[in-house]
Amino acid sequence: MQIIVDIGNTDAVFGLYNQTHWQHIWRTPARHDESAESYEARLRLWLLEANVPLSSVQLTVLSSVVPTLTPTMRSMLGELFGFEPIVVGPGIYPLLPLEILRPHEIGADLVANALAAYTRYQRNCVVVDFGTALTFTTVSGEGKIIGVAIAPGLKTAIRSLFANTAQLPEVPIEVPESALGTSTTHAIQAGVVLGYEGLVRSLLDRIRAELDGDCLAVATGGLSGRIPSLRDAFTDIVPSLTLDGVRLIGETVTESTK
Ligand SMILES: Nc1ncnc2c1ncn2[C@@H]1O[C@H](COP(=O)(O)OP(=O)(O)OP(=O)(O)O)[C@@H](O)[C@H]1O
Numbered sequence: 603m604q605i606i607v608d609i610g611n612t613d614a615v616f617g618l619y620n621q622t623h624w625q626h627i628w629r630t631p632a633r634h635d636e637s638a639e640s641y642e643a644r645l646r647l648w649l650l651e652a653n654v655p656l657s658s659v660q661l662t663v664l665s666s667v668v669p670t671l672t673p674t675m676r677s678m679l680g681e682l683f684g685f686e687p688i689v690v691g692p693g694i695y696p697l698l699p700l701e702i703l704r705p706h707e708i709g710a711d712l713v714a715n716a717l718a719a720y721t722r723y724q725r726n727c728v729v730v731d732f733g734t735a736l737t738f739t740t741v742s743g744e745g746k747i748i749g750v751a752i753a754p755g756l757k758t759a760i761r762s763l764f765a766n767t768a769q770l771p772e773v774p775i776e777v778p779e780s781a782l783g784t785s786t787t788h789a790i791q792a793g794v795v796l797g798y799e800g801l802v803r804s805l806l807d808r809i810r811a812e813l814d815g816d817c818l819a820v821a822t823g824g825l826s827g828r829i830p831s832l833r834d835a836f837t838d839i840v841p842s843l844t845l846d847g848v849r850l851i852g853e854t855v856t857e858s859t860k
């Protein structure tokens with residue numbers, strides 16, 4: 603068994619991988635003020651509920667884009683299982699079959715997305731991750747990370763309107779029937795949700811044009827299913843893609859240090 607951890611800006615996701623598949627995926631808010639003990643208690647409870655003894659976990663891999671949480675989670679995993687986790691970062695990138703621009707700058711989750719897409723398709727592919735940020739990571743069929751685009755995520759955009767105005771409420775992410783909103787809620791949904799549909803299509807078109815047309819698109823991230831009208835823009839929607847990539851990074855590092 604393996605425990606794969608992906609700390610994002612909203613949630614920390616813990617995956618329990620059993621040789622061939624994800625047996626469980628647990629999610630908890632990624633809070634800076636939460637202690638190692640409290641994450642440990644949560645993970646112990648999940649494993650207990652899943653009937654998984656600690657001793658059956660042979661490998662742990664940690665990806666984090668929240669630097670203040672990385673040492674907390676790293677020491678928690680080390681102490682709980684009695685061996686150090688593999689931590690995704692520039693120190694291990696030379697072991698991966700990827701060419702990575704600015705290894706100290708790129709987010710570990712984007713590298714994971716790129717490796718998962720490269721492993722799955724071995725073709726030019728853009729991974730669109732609908733998380734706190736909306737990211738477009740393009741990896742070539744040869745494993746080169748060609749470029750990234752970063753926009754505010756859907757929920758982030760809706761929250762920022764709410765946070766920066768006196769009269770706009772926080773609205774649910776739902777596709778409105780019309781671009782002509784007839785209430786404040788519908789107006790925000792028209793602007794953000796319909797607007798994002800256009801943002802995604804337009805960036806995919808532009809990325810494809812820059813690559814002479816040859817590029818698959820795959821979606822992942824917590825909000826990837828929230829704009830159903832975008833379904834046709836993607837070859838696949840793979841909710842576990844980032845975790846898959848983190849797991850593949852762990853596998854590659856383990857293989858290369860044998
Ligand atoms: N299964 C789910 N059902 C409903 N909402 C979800 C689900 N998974 C994620 N979300 C929501 O989707 C949003 C984005 O989640 P996601 O995990 O992709 O981003 P994140 O934790 O911020 O990671 P990152 O910072 O890497 O984008 C969060 O607001 C989360 O609460």
Ligand SMILES: CC(C)(CO)[C@@H](O)C(=O)NCCC(=O)O
Binds near residue numbers: 735752
């Ligand atoms: C863009 C996010 C926030 C997406 O989770 C993360 O990958 C990150 O913090 N990246 C660092 C900047 C970069 O990737 O260039």
Ligand SMILES: [K+]
Binds near residue numbers: 731733823824844
């Ligand atoms: K994510």
